[in-house]
Amino acid sequence: MAQWEEDSLLWELDTFLATPPPHYYIYQRRHRNIQSNHCIAFITLADLNKVGDAFITIQRGSWFVGSTKYILAFTGNPNFQGHQFQVVTLVYEPFSCYHKEGDIIIPADDCVDNNMLREMSKTLNFTYEFVEPSDGQWGHRLQNGSYTGVIGSVERVEADFSLNIAITQDREEKVDCTIGYHVEPITFATSKPRLLNQALALLRPFTPEVWAAFVATLVMVGPFYYLVCRWSCYHLTPSPPSAIKASLLVFGACFNQSVKWVSGLCPRMFIMTYVLTMFVAVTMYVAMLTATLTLPALSPTLNSLEELVQSDFSWGIQDLGAADYQLLKTSKVPLYQLVYQGLEPCPSLDECINQARDTKYAFITWRTYLEDRIAVRFTSATGERQLHVATGDIFPVELGWAMNPGCPYRHVFNSNIRSFLQSGLITKVCSFL
Known part of the structure; x- marks a missing residue:
């Protein structure tokens, strides 16, 4: 340390002389000839309530503006000595739950985040109170880059941390988030x-496309049968049917009516294909109609x-x-x-x-x-x-918890959340709920 001081470091010391002692004390240093992103700050806290103010002071300082900020270590004992945290949240069952009696917010017992927070408070020796964001929102980004709601309260250090929030890239630019403990999709x-309307039950067995093909077949096969008869059976007696009669014969055959066909080979091959196709289609229709009437259809x-x-x-x-x-x-x-x-x-x-x-x-x-x-x-x-x-x-x-920007004890909370995950506690509670 002494060698570094002699060779390459310019020490900067902000000394606060006051009675009683200040809430926080900042000791910073940087290299003499290097940009501000090579600065280091040490903070000594006398009051845990002022941790957010201390980090804001550092991040807004001219020597630290525009730099990349990392919390390298938090040397405090993971025992918060009964300190009371302000936890900002909204009702989001089954993760965060509470009810209000007047202006007092009373946390519920059977929600995921409430249970995690209660166990952490016992392990780390702190207390907490729930507060709501003034605008009653979770928080979305405004045009000026700031956030509303829960995220805005944590960003502005109006609260110490939040309960469950969706961790997104935009939000992590404004607040520090704990590790995630549950994956939550949108649906x-x-x-x-x-x-469905039973008046349309007769049409429902076939789709509109199938009905269109069925009607087109009925309309077109009659004229085709007439042309086949005229082309291949013009010499037969009796003479081939007219176009109208050919269409009526085809229509009647569709509904299993007895029909006398022309005796020529080509007309019989043609009509045999048609009759077999119609037999299959009508049989399928009757079976599907029976099923539809037996078990009424539902909307998709x-x-x-x-x-x-x-x-x-x-x-x-x-x-x-x-x-x-x-x-x-x-x-x-x-x-x-x-x-x-x-x-x-x-x-x-x-x-x-x-x-x-x-x-x-x-x-x-x-x-x-x-x-x-x-x-x-x-x-x-x-x-x-x-x-x-x-x-x-x-x-x-x-889902994770939002904490003040630069929060020095975030890793302590991360360690506890990781313990909950490894023990299967969170998975068990979520599956039970």
Whole structure:
């Protein structure tokens, strides 16, 4: 250290002389002839509440602006001596749950993140209180680059850290995130398949394309049969049938009517092919019609965004400024851009699900969040769901906790989360819920 000091380092020392001692003390040094991204700062904390302020001071300092910032070590004892953290979050069952009594937020007991936080507080000796973001949003990026909601509260050091947030590249530019502990994709819910109109049951066994081919065959075979008879049997007695009679013979044969055909070889080969084809088609139709009338047909389900945008459904998301909105908004994929342009936000989770259940509306949200609420409030006593949840997923992201930029004790939380993962605790709780 002494040799470095003599040869190549310019020491800079900001000394604070005050009574009582300052909340934090910064000791910084940098190389005399090298850019600012080779600076090192040491922080001594007297008050854990000021850790965010200390890191903001460093990052805004002229000698540190534009540099790449790394937390090389946190030498504090992983014992927070009963310090109280402010944890910003919103209700996101089954991960973060709470209820309010007046202005007091009371955490629930049976949610994934609540359980993790409670166990960490015992291990690391800290307490915590839940707070809500002032705008009631999870957080999306504004034009000026800052964030709203939960992410904005952590970014501005209005809270110490958050509970579950979707870890995205944009968010990690503003806050530090813990390791992920659960992969959560986006999906959507629609109404359950409904009984189709029985008045159309006679048409339902065949698709429109098959019906078009069937009708075209009936219309065209009659004139073709007439031409074949005229070309190959003009010398026979009785004479070949007229064009109208030939069409009527073909139509009658389709419905198994007894028909007397011309005796020539070519007409018989032609009509034999036709009769065999019609026999197969009519037999299939009767079998499918019987099945349709026995078990009434249901409307098709939607299981992918491609099917959704091609349907007559509208779609939307919950208006919380969350990562699902940001991901759709910033995506360059044409399909996702089309989905974003058609979004019709709905006000609350239950109202969104009710709208999806009762109308032609698809509610787009996170899978576990959606399936948990459907299981709790939209499932009958016999276990029958009131909605259909699509099987297709998009945008799978990891859930983690957002922490103040440059948070020095993030690795302590990461270590505890990793222990939960390795023990199978999180997987077990998620599967149970």
